[in-house]
Amino acid sequence: MAQPPLNAPAVDKGIDLRRLQRRVLTALSIGQIVGGIGTGATLSLGALLIVQVSGSTAWSGMAATAGTLGAALFAIPLARLARARGRQFSLSTGAVVATLGGLLVIAAASLVNFLLLLIGLTLMGAAAALNLQARFAATDLAADANRGRDLSLVVWSTTFGVVLGPNLFELGEALGAWAGLPALTGGFAIGVLAQIIGILVYLTSLRPDPLLLASADAPPAPAEGKEPGARSSRGLSILRTNPGARRSTLTIALSHAVMVALMGMTPVHMTGHGSTLTIVGITISLHLAGMYALAPVFGWLTDRWGGRAVALMGQGLLATALIVGIFAAESMTGITASLIFLGVGWSASTVAGSTLLTQSVPARNRPQVQGLSDALMNVAGAAGGALAGPILALIAFQGLSATLLILVLAAVITQLRTSPGAYSIR
Numbered sequence: 485m486a487q488p489p490l491n492a493p494a495v496d497k498g499i500d501l502r503r504l505q506r507r508v509l510t511a512l513s514i515g516q517i518v519g520g521i522g523t524g525a526t527l528s529l530g531a532l533l534i535v536q537v538s539g540s541t542a543w544s545g546m547a548a549t550a551g552t553l554g555a556a557l558f559a560i561p562l563a564r565l566a567r568a569r570g571r572q573f574s575l576s577t578g579a580v581v582a583t584l585g586g587l588l589v590i591a592a593a594s595l596v597n598f599l600l601l602l603i604g605l606t607l608m609g610a611a612a613a614l615n616l617q618a619r620f621a622a623t624d625l626a627a628d629a630n631r632g633r634d635l636s637l638v639v640w641s642t643t644f645g646v647v648l649g650p651n652l653f654e655l656g657e658a659l660g661a662w663a664g665l666p667a668l669t670g671g672f673a674i675g676v677l678a679q680i681i682g683i684l685v686y687l688t689s690l691r692p693d694p695l696l697l698a699s700a701d702a703p704p705a706p707a708e709g710k711e712p713g714a715r716s717s718r719g720l721s722i723l724r725t726n727p728g729a730r731r732s733t734l735t736i737a738l739s740h741a742v743m744v745a746l747m748g749m750t751p752v753h754m755t756g757h758g759s760t761l762t763i764v765g766i767t768i769s770l771h772l773a774g775m776y777a778l779a780p781v782f783g784w785l786t787d788r789w790g791g792r793a794v795a796l797m798g799q800g801l802l803a804t805a806l807i808v809g810i811f812a813a814e815s816m817t818g819i820t821a822s823l824i825f826l827g828v829g830w831s832a833s834t835v836a837g838s839t840l841l842t843q844s845v846p847a848r849n850r851p852q853v854q855g856l857s858d859a860l861m862n863v864a865g866a867a868g869g870a871l872a873g874p875i876l877a878l879i880a881f882q883g884l885s886a887t888l889l890i891l892v893l894a895a896v897i898t899q900l901r902t903s904p905g906a907y908s909i910r
Contacts, residue, residue, distance in 0.1 A: 499692065505625045509634060511689030512618045513641035515575065515682045519615055520645020520776075521652070522582070522675030522682075526589075529653065530605055531751050533589070533668045537598050541752055542877055548748030548869030550602050552740075554585070554609020555616070556862035560719070562613050563855020570693030571621045576686040578614030579679045581607055586676040593666035609862070611679060615642065616858045620850065623842050624694040629787065632839040636783025639835060643776035645678070653765045698847050718849060719856035726853075728844035731898050732837045733857040735795050737864035738895040739833035742802055742888045745868035746809065746826055747771060750819060752873075753881045759816060767820050774827025782835040791843070792899050794836035799896045801829030806892065809885030822885075833895070 530547030558578060566574035585607025592601035619635050626634040652674055660670025723730045750771075751764050759767075786794045805825035812818020845853050868888075875884045 499697070501625055504692070504694070504697075505634070508625065508690065508694045509622055509637060511685055512622055512638045514689075515579075515685045516615065516618055516638055516642040517645045518678045518681045518685070519579070519611055520642040520772075521649045522586075522678035523611060523615070523645070523649060526586070526608070526649075526671045526675045529668050529671045530589075531748060532755070533593060533601065535752070536668060537593065537596055537601050541756075542873055544749070544752045544873050544876075546602065546870065546873070547605055548744050548872070549866045550605035551609045551612060552744055552862045552865035552869055554606035554862075555612035556609070556859045556866060557606070558610040558613040559616070559858035559862060560855045562610070562617055563719075563851045563858070566617065566621075566695055566855075567699075567851040570690070570696040571617070571624070572686055572690035572693050575614045575618060575621070575690070576683050578610040578617070579683045579686065582609075582611035582614070583676050583679040583683070585610065586672045586679065589672045590665060590669045590676075593669045608675070611675075612862065613858060616861070617854070619838055620842065620854045621694060623839075623850075624698040624847075631842060632783040632786035632791070632835065633780065634783075635839055635842070636779040636781075636786075636835045639779035639783075639831070640776055643773060643779075647769045647773045647777075649674075649769075649772075651765050651769055653761045657761075695851065719852035722845060722849060722853045723856065726844055729841055729853055729857075731901075732791070732795075732840035732844065733853075733860055734898050735895050736834060736837040736841070736857060737861045738891045738898075739798060739802060739830055739837070740861045741864040741868035742806070742891050743775075743826055743830040744865035745872035745888055746805070746885065747823065748869045749872045749876045749881065749884060750823060752876065753813070754816065754819060763816070767816075767823055770820060771823035771827045774824045775831050776827075778828055779831050779835055782832045783839070786836045786839045791836040791840035794832050795840070795899050796896065798829045798832030798834075798836060799892050799899070801825050801832060802895075803829075803889060803892045805829055806885040806889050810882050813881040813885070819881075 530551065531544045534547045535541055535544050558581065562574045562578050565577060585604045588604030588607060589601060592598075592604050619638050622634045622638040623631050649671075653671060656670030656674050657667070658670070660666070660673060663670075663673070665673060723733060747768075750767065754764050754767065782794055782798075785797075802825070805822045808818055808822040808825060812822065841854065841857055842850060868891075872884055875887060879887075
């Protein structure tokens with residue numbers, strides 16, 4: 485049964501919810517574009533910078549691990565900030581932390597300090613955490629029939645930034661050399677500037693705050709805050725007692741682990757086979773385009789076919805990416821095709837899984853379970869990134885691709901065990 489629209493108090497206050505939702509989507513989209521530029525400009529450089537500072541390819545996976553671990557560490561605190569003070573404060577705080585992380589990375593490269601580099605990359609993970617939270621922010625005031633569409637539009641807007649970002653590698657290096665920055669850090673300087681722009685967008689545009697407005701309009705949650713420690717444990721309690729939330733969270737986490745592990749090792753694999761930074765940048769751009777460009781299609785399909793069908797479609801695309809990676813690992817064309825399928829599969833799985841998660845939880849409790857889901861998603865990604873480096877060193881790119889098929893199979897089983905309607909609030 486559909487939830488009642490959260491509009492009566494807003495109407496009483498003279499707020500046009502449809503107009504406000506359009507403004508919220510515009511602000512979130514602009515923030516995602518500039519944030520995507522920062523993410524895209526640094527995505528592959530992290531692994532290369534780790535190798536440069538540490539002197540070993542075995543540590544290359546730590547770039548993706550640090551970033552995803554940072555996203556996991558900041559997901560729940562940012563969700564709590566959102567619940568207490570709104571999306572505006574939470575998103576802008578995440579951008580501030582990411583900015584500080586970028587500055588630390590530049591300093592670490594200058595000092596050739598491996599520990600400081602890992603700390604900087606971890607703080608930059610806040611950018612990924614706010615990126616994920618932004619997609620949920622798009623659903624705070626969304627109508628039930630358009631929830632998947634609105635979420636996917638914000639995901640899609642990231643396309644412009646992340647496709648442009650990797651192609652700024654050479655420009656970033658030129659600007660970095662001009663400014664006297666260490667090698668491989670020009671992209672991080674671009675990322676810092678992008679996050680600063682994002683801070684300004686969030687602070688000036690998310691008024692009134694969509695989450696605070698939606699929470700105020702929602703009916704009171706029974707017995708809220710009466711038990712000691714209720715606030716800190718509610719997200720975990722929801723996952724324990726809500727099969728729909730639990731299964732959607734698991735699907736998102738497994739899909740993200742596959743994506744991070746394979747994507748994070750691709751620059752190392754390609755440069756090891758003689759590819760230039762320009763070729764690596766183009767490949768990553770196509771991968772990122774796959775992650776975001778088709779998101780509205782998957783949002784539309786989710787609203788019409790249901791999230792489970794689209795989530796299963798996503799797993800099929802991820803499996804295709806891995807199979808191509810097994811049989812075409814020595815071909816740069818094959819690697820590019822694998823990364824495109826990987827991005828598209830991640831997009832379908834994430835849009836569908838995120839919509840299912842939102843549908844399965846009442847509005848007042850969404851920030852907690854969304855934050856926990858994002859944290860678990862990034863813990864899974866961090867684990868995938870950490871294990872991917874040693875696996876790549878031991879059994880090469882083909883072996884890594886084959887190993888990741890196990891995670892895809894687990895996600896498929898999770899969705900096939902889901903009964904119809906299990907994700908809807910009754």
